[in-house]
Amino acid sequence: xxxxxxxxxxxxxxxxxxxxxxxxxxxxxxxxWQRKMGRNVRNGIIKKDNEIIGTFQIIFYxxxxxxxxxxxxxxxxxxxxxxTDLALIFKSYLKDVCAEENATFLRFDKYPFTKDCEILxxxxxxxxxxxxxGAFFQYPYDWVTDIxxxxxxxFEKMHEKTYYAVQASQRRGAEVLCLSGAEMSEYFETFxxxxxxxxxRGAFHLHPKSYYKDIFDSALNDKNILLFVAKYQGIVLATxxxxxxxxxxxxxxxxxxxxHRNILPTYAIHLAVIxxxxxxxxxxxxxxxxxxxxxxxxxxxxxxxxxKRFGGDxxxxxxxxxxxxxxxxxxxxxxxxxxxDRKNTNKTxxxxxxx
Numbered sequence: 001x002x003x004x005x006x007x008x009x010x011x012x013x014x015x016x017x018x019x020x021x022x023x024x025x026x027x028x029x030x031x032x033w034q035r036k037m038g039r040n041v042r043n044g045i046i047k048k049d050n051e052i053i054g055t056f057q058i059i060f061y062x063x064x065x066x067x068x069x070x071x072x073x074x075x076x077x078x079x080x081x082x083x084t085d086l087a088l089i090f091k092s093y094l095k096d097v098c099a100e101e102n103a104t105f106l107r108f109d110k111y112p113f114t115k116d117c118e119i120l121x122x123x124x125x126x127x128x129x130x131x132x133x134g135a136f137f138q139y140p141y142d143w144v145t146d147i148x149x150x151x152x153x154x155f156e157k158m159h160e161k162t163y164y165a166v167q168a169s170q171r172r173g174a175e176v177l178c179l180s181g182a183e184m185s186e187y188f189e190t191f192x193x194x195x196x197x198x199x200x201r202g203a204f205h206l207h208p209k210s211y212y213k214d215i216f217d218s219a220l221n222d223k224n225i226l227l228f229v230a231k232y233q234g235i236v237l238a239t240x241x242x243x244x245x246x247x248x249x250x251x252x253x254x255x256x257x258x259x260h261r262n263i264l265p266t267y268a269i270h271l272a273v274i275x276x277x278x279x280x281x282x283x284x285x286x287x288x289x290x291x292x293x294x295x296x297x298x299x300x301x302x303x304x305x306x307x308k309r310f311g312g313d314x315x316x317x318x319x320x321x322x323x324x325x326x327x328x329x330x331x332x333x334x335x336x337x338x339x340x341d342r343k344n345t346n347k348t349x350x351x352x353x354x355x
Contacts, residue, residue: 002089006044013043015055015077016246021284022111023074024245025138026057029222034059036214040068040101046076046090054078056108060101061136067329070097070106073138074317081114087123091323098325105330109138109318120321127320128334130341132295138317139289143304144248145312147274148283154274157311162267169268174237176265176272177229181220184227188216191227191239194255201258212253215241228272230256230265237265242273248284249277270310290314 007013008028015026024030031041039059046054056076060068076090094106107127110120120126132140147154155163179187192209199206219225224244230237238256242249251273256266277285291297291304292314324330 001048002086003047004044004089004093005047006042008043012052013045013055015057015075017052018055018077018079019112020246021248022077022246023138024243024248024250025073026055026075026077026111027245028057029218029225029243031057031059032218033211033214037208037211042097044093046078046086048080053080058097058106059136060103063104063329063333066102067326068101068103069333070101070103071136072106072108072110074109074111076108077111082110082119082123084119084123087119091123094323095325098323104326104333105322105324107137107320107322109140109320111318113316113318117319124321125324127322128338130337131334132320133337133341137320140295140317140319141290141292142315142317143287143290143307143312144315145274145285145287145310146283147278147285151275151278154311159309159311162309165264165267166271169264169271172263173232174263174265174268175231176268177231178272178276179227179229180223180225184216184219184225187227187229187236187239188213190229190236191216191241191255194236194239194257195253197257198255226276228269228276230269232260232263232265235260237263238269240266240269240273242277244277244280244282247282248286249273249280249282250286251288285310285312286315287312 008031010028013028015022028043031043034041039061041060042058044056044058045052046056054076056072058070058072060070063069080086082090097103098106105125145154146157155166158166192212195206195212215225219227226242226244228240228242230239236257237260238254240251240254242251244250254266254269274285287307287310290307291300322330
């Protein structure tokens with residue numbers, strides 16, 4: 001009844017046909033960025049009889065020795081809940097893939113979040129809480145602002161001070177450009193310069209410069225990758241990289257200068273993002289990971305408060321589940337994670353989420 005077929009054919013592998021709110025981390029574009037980082041990526045579809053009812057994208061990362069581990073970030077994307085038969089065939093597929101990739105385990109957090117955890121609990125290993133923290137695992141909670149209404153309706157849901165800041169940014173002379181394609185390339189060095197300045201100020205790590213360059217290069221053939229640039233008196237004060245995926249616009253990267261902060265350039269950019277997203281038919285603005293009591297982060301309160309003040313709500317993803325291929329090495333990995341978790345209690349991992 002169920003079958004799994006691997007394919008990278010964009011005419012077949014179409015996660016947005018399964019859900020137009022599925023994460024961009026399951027899109028082929030995101031997969032291409034990972035391949036350029038030297039990571040192996042596998043894509044597949046899940047069929048029930050002759051109907052495609054699911055898609056998934058697996059990314060493999062190096063572990064100790066020549067071992068690897070796999071992760072399906074915010075996937076598989078399914079039209080239905082897992083039943084016993086689907087869990088069995090998916091588990092069998094993951095077993096074969098782990099053998100081929102020398103993977104110690106393969107992790108997933110399926111989309112959308114549903115209440116079928118009992119079947120998953122029986123078929124897979126629920127991931128240890130401490131192992132959620134890692135550079136390459138997606139955080140379980142994002143913040144999403146509903147932008148389906150009018151601009152005035154969106155303003156009404158903002159915090160009073162945020163509404164004032166957005167309006168003030170318009171009066172103080174911030175000029176915002178929305179760029180795509182070749183236009184973006186002209187600002188790559190400026191974008192990366194601001195990313196370096198922001199990372200130094202915020203004490204978080206960056207990807208290699210080549211990773212961001214690959215994103216800019218892919219934008220040449222993908223009009224859904226956008227760069228917003230805020231200027232004041234000819235000086236670039238802030239740059240934000242946005243991705244349109246289905247009905248949602250995602251905000252994975254943003255940076256700003258320390259100077260002229262009274263111009264409020266980031267507020268001007270976010271208003272421009274909302275307006276452009278609405279033109280493109282988006283109904284949600286995904287701000288990315290946000291602090292949640294289930295997974296506390298010591299230094300996330302400031303940026304989390306900033307996102308919340310634009311209005312919106314938590315967007316929860318499924319718990320992590322693991323298919324364990326090499327039990328000894330898997331539990332050694334988990335023990336190491338638990339040890340580091342105890343050692344670094346209340347200490348922020350600045351690379352907890354990679355987009």
